[in-house]
Amino acid sequence: MKQKITLKHIARELEVSISTVSKALKNSEEIGRDTKEKVQAFAKLYNYKPNNIAISLKNKRTKNIGVIIPDIVHHFFTTVFRGIEKYANAHGYNVIVCVSDESFDKEVINMELLANGSIDGFIMSLSAETQQKNDFNHLKEVTEQGIPLVLFDRVTEEIDCDKVVINDMEIAYRAVDKLIKTGRKRIALVTTENYFNVSKKRAEGYQKALEDNGLKMEERLVLKLPYTEVNDEMITKFFDTNEIDAVLCVNELFAILCMRLAQKKGLRIPEDISFIGFTNGILSRYATPTLTTVEQHGEKMGQIAAEMLIKKIESEIDEEEETYRTEVIEATLIERESTPN
């Protein structure tokens, strides 16, 4: 087992001081040509690589960024993650991922753990529970320590920091407006509980589009499903008790489930009923029929989040008056078979 070689080893072997070795490897002007060459050759031969941890300790920079997301087996989050990872990697950063599993406690624990020197900044999307509790002290603590933080998608206004979101309200508006323009009148919304701020925004867009088109929102056309463990019955009942000719779903899975049950009921898509979902994932592309859906540009979102974070990390100036931005990414409606064209 080859042990990792350190400056000390090289110094001892070459009978020079550690500082000479360090400088020689950095090609410092201070060191003579012969010594430099000797040291560099030796280092190359033994494949010397500086120890990251030692360097981190010295510079107080880890070149790691912490990403905390609610779930990893999830198309949208992995897409964002890919954007983060690509940008970060290209700029010399590594990514430490923690999954909060939609739990407040895990989110807190993971943040505290990472905040003790392991990372230079955070990128995160709030867990469901955190949004429910409306408790953001862990975020506040981190920002007060001067650790940069970027929130994406599931954000909160309680915390001053950089944010990246999509124009949820407007795209929902446009989606519903489009449904109305194709003659639909009884448009349902299938959503989650309201504590998800994105769901709230989408609901607002839904309502506004209805109203601007002279329709009024009916509570019974809004179905709120639990985030986990949806059972078919709720959906079936919803379709049985209401006449519906179009559905906007706040995510892809809800849309697929609804389409299946509508089809089972004998409805033809999109002739009798149209569907639009959020999250342009693999399901939307390969479902039958393929689903018209809102592309959230997750990878771009991740890339921008990483860009904002790294910029903050590397801006030496800890200006007294920090300035925070909220970047809004334009979502795109991708039309497929579940809506008439």
Added chain:
Amino acid sequence: MKQKITLKHIARELEVSISTVSKALKNSEEIGRDTKEKVQAFAKLYNYKPNNIAISLKNKRTKNIGVIIPDIVHHFFTTVFRGIEKYANAHGYNVIVCVSDESFDKEVINMELLANGSIDGFIMSLSAETQQKNDFNHLKEVTEQGIPLVLFDRVTEEIDCDKVVINDMEIAYRAVDKLIKTGRKRIALVTTENYFNVSKKRAEGYQKALEDNGLKMEERLVLKLPYTEVNDEMITKFFDTNEIDAVLCVNELFAILCMRLAQKKGLRIPEDISFIGFTNGILSRYATPTLTTVEQHGEKMGQIAAEMLIKKIESEIDEEEETYRTEVIEATLIERESTPN
């Protein structure tokens, strides 16, 4: 901005030495009651938390594990990742993820970067390119340095280390055998190029099942698709030029694509043609018809990989004669609508 407090700050404030503070916080017997209480109270008040980096440097243990996977927007890998992350987190480890993007170079660069002190061990699945090149020097270097390594799913026999795989050959055998038992005779295999060892194993199982049932393998019933950017034409042509009554696909996506095109051709599933895929992902569950598929138990795989790795990391004994295991997870065939029952 509250600066992070260190032992030095506490020491200065309380007019004791740094070592006294350190020992007091660890409740050492060496320190008097009064001093201990004073220090502990102060530390709690100012929310002192030791710096992870300093501790890592001291112990030569980072409590980080490096995970290198070919892709993150991918159901199987994220599932495995979830298993790794859960187990690691529960045992005090954080996870640094690098995505090789199926590229040999990225795999090498990322490994070298992380190997310089950032992590205590690796869990990885080989990139496509690495398997093609058959070049594993980067793995060899890492293991020679004494850094524990666990390979999963896409493994190689060239490297001595712990491994976690599924019984690909047998499950493919069982799948094909099942197809034959339902009366199918012209069974196709849709696979990738052979340099994926898992594809090779699955192909072996396919062939053996045919032969054991008195059928012989026909090359023209084997379709090799490129791993990326599949175009429908290749598949259509394959179906047009061959009479096929069952298909085994080495992944979920191939199966979905094939099913769509078979349906388009007017074939009924499973009456005219059956399908079995690998990877029990979201597509299999929600496609029309739902897909009979091989569940690879990704989460379990990740959990076992993490368990093996952490055990190696924490076994102080760097025994001269290391002993490596290959854990084989039993895959399960999940029957759905794409096969008759």
Added chain:
DNA sequence: AAAAGTTACGCAAACGGTTTCGTGTTAATA
């Protein structure tokens, strides 16, 4: 009262680097 043992703490080295400053040797200048 002298010797020995406790108690409670500080010093310093170590982990693996970087960097500032000081200094001995040689070469150039006055």
Added chain:
DNA sequence: TATTAACACGAAACCGTTTGCGTAACTTTT
């Protein structure tokens, strides 16, 4: 020949912790 500058390198501090060991001040024993 004395003064100074340039060169090439080493000592030491520092990042934040941990820990073995030394020791001053008491307490106990004989």
